[in-house]
Structure formats: C-alpha cells, structure tokens
Amino acid sequence: MESSTSGALTPGPPATELDSGALRLMGAIADTGSITAAAQRLGLSQPAASQQLKRLERRLGMPAVERVGRGVRLTEAGLILARHAKTVDRALHAAVDEVAALAGLRSGRVRLAAFPSASSTLVPELLARLAAEYPGIGVTYLEAEPPEAVAAVRAGEADVAITFSYPGDPEDPHRESAVGLSVHELGPDPMRVILPAGHRVAGAGSVPLHELRDEQWIAGCPRCRGHLLGLCRGSGFEPTITHETDNVIAVTALVGAGLGVALLPSLALAAAPLPDGVVARPTDNADDRALHLVSTSHAQHVPAVAALLRIAAHLPSTARMTDDV
Structure with a gap:
C-alpha cells in the first residue's frame, strides 16, 4: 500500500541538507508514479522509501508528493527536486567514471x-x-x-x-x-673538465685538478661556481675565474677560443655538444x-x-x- 505523506508540516527554512539518495528517490517517483515502484527501482523496501520521503519533507518544510487515487504525484517542490535529480545522477556517474579513469591511468x-x-x-x-x-x-x-x-x-x-x-x-x-x-x-651526473684539444693534459684518462692550478677558469651559475671553488680549494689552490656565464654553449666556445678551462656536468654537455677543438675529461675527484x-x-x-x-x-x-x- 502507498504511504500517504500529506498532512501538516511545519514550514522551515530552505533545505541545505538534501542528499543524493533523496533526490534519486524523487526522480524515480516522477518516472514511475509510485513510491512502491520507485523503491523497487532503487533496491529499497517500500517502508524505507516512505521513511526517506518523510525525512525529505521535514527538511523541506512542505510536501513533495500528494496522493492521487491509488498513486501519488509530485507537488511543485517535488517536481523541482525530480528535475535536479537527473542532473545530480549524471554528475555522480561522471564523478565515478572520472575516478575510475584516474585509477586506471586513463586520465590525470x-x-x-x-x-x-x-x-x-x-x-x-x-x-x-x-x-x-x-x-x-x-x-x-x-x-x-x-x-x-x-x-x-x-x-x-x-x-x-x-x-x-x-x-x-x-x-x-x-x-x-x-x-x-x-x-x-x-x-649520478658526472662532472667533466672542459679543455682545448691541444692542452697538455687533454690526452689524460682523468685530470687531477691541481694540474690546472695556473689556468684561467670559466665559471657558471652561483651554485656551480661555489662547487668549483670548493673542489679547487680542496686540491690546494684558489682558481682564477676570468669569465662567468650560465650559457653552456658560451662556456665551450670560450674554452675553444683558448680563454680558459671549465668544469661542467655531463647533462649540460649532452644538451650542447662540444665544438671542434674542445674535449671533455673526467677528474680524479669525487665530484659527481x-x-x-x-x-x-x-x-x-x-x-x-x-x-x-x-x-x-x-x-x-x-x-x-x-x-x-
């Protein structure tokens, strides 16, 4: 038997606690014209659907359905909720699909x-x-x-x-x-000494930094410069830095022009191949x-x-x- 939801309801403020379940119930009632049929569609018992409807009406402060013969029909408030129920249902399904896509790495x-x-x-x-x-x-x-x-x-x-x-x-x-x-x-990103190809230590397998104590040096960014200073001081000398630039191509060009030597990380060299007449050699320091x-x-x-x-x-x-x- 259909439950009657008519009767005196205390007018209340606009509802702020509507839930998706109540909205889906209103949408199902609109589609079926029956609380019992709506409950079956949603997998609810008829008493559970009636109780959910009563709670909704208490929150609204007005009826959402009214009895008509053996069935029910939606009030103006119920029609509004049913209309929004379809939007909410689509949004919920879309949210579930998007989360599933994230979990399956189809989006993100x-x-x-x-x-x-x-x-x-x-x-x-x-x-x-x-x-x-x-x-x-x-x-x-x-x-x-x-x-x-x-x-x-x-x-x-x-x-x-x-x-x-x-x-x-x-x-x-x-x-x-x-x-x-x-x-x-x-x-690791191994460090390399950049030298003119004709330099006296260019043919060595690795280069001790103290062999370059009398050279002019080309330094890079502040952190790279600080690293160079620390390495050279650890090898017993203070480097003479005559040029400074963050541009790797400029560094290697300066070395090629005979204006100094440099210390560069391998990734920087991979991004800017060495010009002719310039070689890169590992150092014998633990400086990677x-x-x-x-x-x-x-x-x-x-x-x-x-x-x-x-x-x-x-x-x-x-x-x-x-x-x-």
Whole structure:
C-alpha cells in the first residue's frame, strides 16, 4: 500500500541538507508514479522509501508528493527536486567514471619541474615514455633551478621535481628545505673538465685538478661556481675565474677560443655538444653531482604522479647520457 505523506508540516527554512539518495528517490517517483515502484527501482523496501520521503519533507518544510487515487504525484517542490535529480545522477556517474579513469591511468595531470640542462635531456625522454604508456595523462612543465623547484613542490605548485646536488654543498636544498618531502636519488651526473684539444693534459684518462692550478677558469651559475671553488680549494689552490656565464654553449666556445678551462656536468654537455677543438675529461675527484626526484610524501597515492615517478626512476637515459659524453 502507498504511504500517504500529506498532512501538516511545519514550514522551515530552505533545505541545505538534501542528499543524493533523496533526490534519486524523487526522480524515480516522477518516472514511475509510485513510491512502491520507485523503491523497487532503487533496491529499497517500500517502508524505507516512505521513511526517506518523510525525512525529505521535514527538511523541506512542505510536501513533495500528494496522493492521487491509488498513486501519488509530485507537488511543485517535488517536481523541482525530480528535475535536479537527473542532473545530480549524471554528475555522480561522471564523478565515478572520472575516478575510475584516474585509477586506471586513463586520465590525470602531473606538474613537473626540472633544471635547465634536464629540460633538453631527461625531461623529453621521460615525457615521451609517459605518453607512450599512459596517453591520457597530461603534464605541465616548469623549468626551475633546484632551490626553486623544491620550493614549488612544497608550495603545491609542482608534483614532482628533478633536481641536483653537489657533494658538500652547504646550501643543498635537499636538506632543511626538503624536510617532510620525499627525496630519492635518481643517479649520478658526472662532472667533466672542459679543455682545448691541444692542452697538455687533454690526452689524460682523468685530470687531477691541481694540474690546472695556473689556468684561467670559466665559471657558471652561483651554485656551480661555489662547487668549483670548493673542489679547487680542496686540491690546494684558489682558481682564477676570468669569465662567468650560465650559457653552456658560451662556456665551450670560450674554452675553444683558448680563454680558459671549465668544469661542467655531463647533462649540460649532452644538451650542447662540444665544438671542434674542445674535449671533455673526467677528474680524479669525487665530484659527481647527484640527480634527485623530489615529491610530496603522499605522491605515490596519486596514480598519475606515481606513474611518472616510476618511469623517471628507471630512465636508462640517465646513465647513457652521462656516460656517452
């Protein structure tokens, strides 16, 4: 038997506690013209549907249905709710589909940050592999030096950062700046001495830095300059720095012109091949810089971000790009 929901109801303020279940019930009643049939469609018992309807009407402060013969019909308030029920139902189904797509990596977005020399070496291969495995994942990219990239992850402006650190760097952003973040070493980025091909030590397998104590040096960014100073001082001399530029092509051109020697990471050299008359040689110092992946501690729980981290951690190009230089 249909339950009657007519009777005195205390007028109340506009409802702010409507739930999707109540709206779906109104939509089913509109379609079937019956509380019993609506309950069956939704997998509810008739008493449970009637109780849900009564709670809804109490929240509304007005009836949502009225009896007509052996059935019921919606009041004006009920018609409004039924109309919105279809919109809510579509939105719920869309939300479920989108979450399922994320879990299945058919969609999602990752915000990546990395330093300049990674932009033309590691990043293109990483994004190509991600696109090949998960074409539905979108990526936005920010080029930033390690301190700014770590700060972007902490501020929620990036999901993952590819960074580097030098051994013994007192301003290493992976220390205090990265507390609470997840930092994993990606691999080494060997440092190379850049020399004119005719230099007296250019034919050596590796170059002791103290052999270059009397040379003029070309330095790079402030952190790279600091690393160079530390290495040279550790080898017993203060380098004479005559030129400074962040432009790797300019550095190698200056070396080719006989204006000095330089120390550059292998990824930078992979991004800008050496000109004729210039060679790169390893040093005999333990001076390789390390590459890192930085993310939030919960990044592994975000499917798209976890996919990028997994691919980045297994990039064979890390070793290949540094070993081929």
